Amino acid sequence: MVAAQQKKLPAQKKPKKKSSRRSRVDYYDYSLVAVIILLTCFGLTMLYSTSAYTANLQYGDDMYFFKKQAVISAVCIVAMLLISRLDYHILTRFVTVLYGAAMFLMFLVRTPLGVTVNGAKRWLKLGIQFQPSEIAKIAVIVCLPYMIVKMGKRINTLKACMTLGVLGGALALGAYVFTDNLSTAVIIFGITVGLIFVAHPDVKYFLWIAAAVAALIVAIVVFLYITVDPETNENFRIGRILVWLHPEDFADGAGYQTIQALYAIGSGGFLGRGLGNSIQKLGSVPEAQNDMIFSIICEELGIVGGIMVILLFAYLLYRLFFIAQNAPDLLGSLMVTGIFIHISLQVIFNIAVVVNMIPNTGVTLPFISYGGTSILFLMAEMGLALSVSRKIRFQDI
Template sequence: MAGRRKKKRSAKSGYYDFNLVAVVILLICFGLVMLYSTSAYTAQVKYGNDMNFFTKQTIISIVSILAALFLSKFDYHLLYYVSKMIYGISIILMAMVKFTPLGVEVNGARRWLRFGIQALQFQPAEVAKIAAITFIPCLIMKMGREIATRRGFLKLMAYGLGLAAAAFYLTENLSTAMIIAGITVIMIFIAHPNKRLFLMWGGILAVLVVLARIMLQITLGEMTLDMDNVENFRLARVLVWLNPEKYSSEGGYQIMQALYAIGSGGFFGKGLGNSVQKLGPVPEAQNDMIFSIICEELGVFGGMVVLLLFGYMLYRLFFIAQNAPDFYGSLMVSGILIHIALQVILNICVVLNWIPTTGITLPFFSYGGTSIMFLMAEMGIALSVSREIKFAK
């Protein structure tokens, strides 16, 4: 009896991952400093106010942090019952972008919904990421052992890749489609009992990607193509990626200048605010190319600090996923971890010209209210799961 009482007392509840809160706030503050440094000149030229981008992002960031802390107080199991509705709503909202006048085009891409005023403008594709993170684990839990069967596996893939296909078709957003597909496949890999099957297909895919890269280099690298006649802009992006110097005037200019920015920064950089490339050579530097300006001003050292902060955030998410009280919470937090990891990796690969440009932003650093709002919603979910963790004394 004494031993049993001791066991009961050994469980301690009321845990809250303040380490995750701290690293998120640190990333947001660091991101705001770099956003102001990167965007001040552009904002002054365009709007006559060097604080334009910074002020908007700061307000949204503060509101999003408070909203995440508020959201973390709710029981995350509620998402189990509404995740299917979130999935459906995300598809409806993306369809509204393509088929209704509420869809608006920004910088040549029709990916936003606007409800009357610009303040109520957002990207529905971000809702689709939340839908994948909450609904795929719900399906896995409902299916149980059925996921090991061919029918169960195909059903899961159909829901996840179907959402990715909807994001691609309805918003023409390939980067979001890739991230949703990545979240789906890796979550299924975590839950599926036959890991060898995934590893085999993953190895085959990696070999095919390398072979495709070599074949593209051989086939297109030496060809002289008229970029004005290349109707498919994705083919144009591949051509620019393979030879940015050759096609510098057709799209390679931005990536070349980003690489110059990184190279000129050296190890410790030119100093905060001293970037030259942000004055025009790197267009829209406050968006997906902000990492190049970080490296120019703070050097390789600054870039490493950013990566270490993201690494620590991913570690905290891994810790929560590993210690979650149930498999649903563990899978959801794993989905959040996968999302952030994929987005950081893909953004940096684009900046370094390791993959074609995709328009993927750097989480917590790139300018964008929708992105920060939904990222903080994910942090709220992770913190809600962390509240249910119990440790032995």
């Protein structure tokens, strides 16, 4: 039979059907890590260039500030990566402790444990010296998102918004009363308002409030300008507003730093004098390695260098926005949103002060200005953002 003579063909394996459920891909935001390291390395370079002359005069070592900041930055980057391996949900167990600790530590600044630096008593010495107001920033970034998640749909009510405003406002008030740090208080309150704005579905109320606050600020500035005599005024905050309006009238006094910073930016031109060739850093700009470092960047690297720094920060904020948008839950999204608001406010305030768009606030430039406390808590926030990014799951196509 023909059928019997035919060779038995081997059975062919049926092709496997593609699973209708796509596999999930783990995610880690290496782009955020890269821009943080890039900003830190750039900051160390500019810190050495800015502070070498002053460090050599004061300490006999031109690398004094650089070495301290480099060691702290390296340790903090490692700590950031370790924090990123933790589950950010663990923090929800300690929100009450974190909030209370932030308030208590700020209160301790008013005790003999408080340390005065450059005429301001804002530091606390408990083995190491740090600013407890920086802990208050992290407290508001962690505690308010937790409260918003717990409230759920009740966030729509006025009572819920008032509760959140009181919680964040209390930390801001503590920063102002206990540490006499108005700029940090404004940032903490700004984070509070920003988080409530993001969580609340109705925008129109916030627009009305923003318009009212802007009108009030303008009215206060005009009133002070008309009624306050610069010669007899003794309040340094009112003095800063008057200096901001007409810095040239105070060029030999309170407006000296602002005028010198503007000179530095103007003399840098488009391409700058070249790295290390700043003239204003040779004593003309006081504490140039701190909140006025952006003026030296513009003097040495020009407007191009200043724009590059702004673009780096813009990319950093974009990565934070990406993580917040794709976070696996509302808690993670709001925490990263709080970090986004904090970084953006601090960058805007610092650069606006340097170019005299707002009165002097003493806010540092994140990752670039000198300061161990600042870099420590900034890296902690970045570690928290990376922890949220690790929980993101994308569908593999």
